[in-house]
Structure formats: C-alpha cells, structure tokens
Amino acid sequence: MGIEVGGLLGLIWLIIVIWAIVKVAKSSAGGVAKVLWILGLLIFPLVGLIVWLLFGPKG
Template sequence: MGIEVGGLLGLIWLIIVIWAIVKVAKSSAGGLAKLLWILVLLFFPLIGLIIWFLLGPKG
C-alpha cells in the first residue's frame, strides 16, 4: 500500500514541477530569468516551487 501511495504522490509532484517549468518557459520573462527559474525548479523542487509560486513571473 505504501509504495503505491508514494508512487502516486511522486507522479503528481513530477507533473506539478513540469507544469511550473512549462509556465516559466512560456512567460514573458527574459531568457536569463527563465533559465535561472528552471534551474531552481530542477535542483530544488520543493523550495523552488514554493518560491516560484510566491515570486515567479506572473502572467
């Protein structure tokens, strides 16, 4: 039971991080800002996602 739940939560988390990366790539931010946000999201998924939600590019 634990493996299935952990796997499902991991899959959901992966989808959320990929969604955030796509949103960053489609944003109107500059190229360097996009690169930095994507690197933060990849290397620090939990903290990066929280920071992105609070401070990331809007629109």
C-alpha cells in the first residue's frame, strides 16, 4: 500500500509543478525571468515552488 500512496503523492506533486511552470510561461514577466523561474522549478522543485509562490510573477 505504501508504493501506491507514494506514487499518488508523486503524481500530485508533478501536476503542481507542471501547473506552476504553465503559470510562469503565461505570466507577463520578461523572457529571461521566465526561463530562470522555470529552471528554478525544474532544478529545485520543492524550494523553487515555495519561492515562486512567495515571490514569483503575479499576473
């Protein structure tokens, strides 16, 4: 049962990170800022997501 729960949580986490990347790509931030945010989300998923939620581009 632990593998199924871990897999489900991993899938949910993947969906959240993909959602964040899509939101960054659609934001009004400049091209370089978008690339840096997306790289941060891909390289540091947990920390990148938290930082993006706090300081990321709004809109």
